[in-house]
Amino acid sequence: MSRADEHRVEAGGGLDEPCARRRREITEAIRSAGGPNSHPVAYSAEEDLLWGTMVSKLNAVHPRVASTRYLQAKERLPLPVTHTPRIDDLGQRLDSLTGFRLLPVDGLAPVKEFYGRFGDGIFSTTMYLRCPSRPHYSPEPDMLHELVGHAVMLADPLFADLYRLFGKAANNAGSEQDLQAISQVFWFTMETGLVQEDGRAKAYGAALLSSSGELAKLDTCPVEKFSIQEMITSDYDISTYQGRLFIAQSVEEMVREVRSFLARV
16 A cells, blocks of 8 residues: 555544544544645644654754755755644745645545646645654654655655656556556655665655654665566555665666656556
């Protein structure tokens, strides 16, 4: 199952009751007042503290483990540390950089719709935060994942263009098999991708860059040579830390190979 697959699941399943109740409140707020670059949710002081704590931890480790392009994108689209970001403000800033907008969603977007919106310059973002009881990794695509991971990378024109190509390929997919292949490649690149820089593996994938737990295990995770075909046929488990990652020798190699794959699909 990919991050896109998760957007089909009702938020709140398998959570402790306070966390599930808060997600239901956020879901209702989005259904009542959501729209591109809107901000229908008010966050509590506890949520602001959780956001700030986790962003501060990630900011401390990113210079060592994040790819150069990600670090440059963070400078273009800085995220606040003292409070949760406003989606309307962040979306407007992102729009001015690369033309991408942020759309708050209630967690029910089908796979093709989730990817397909990329083609129109829209990224669907959840607005709930991970449960405080498990702050270092979230199997669900919470707001920390969406913004620290995806929104920041979308501030890079090269990556924004690649997201658009994923969206166009998803909209043009002729079969469920094609759509699944697109989802697999997205997972092993835009979510968990690595690139060789300065003699070591650096992350550009959103699922890695938004998880202090994943980043702490990066040096011990099995890493394989970049291969689109292996990505398409590989299994993975979103409920735990990743056990298989793919590394490109450069961002340019990754972009070239992914563009070629999406053109074929």
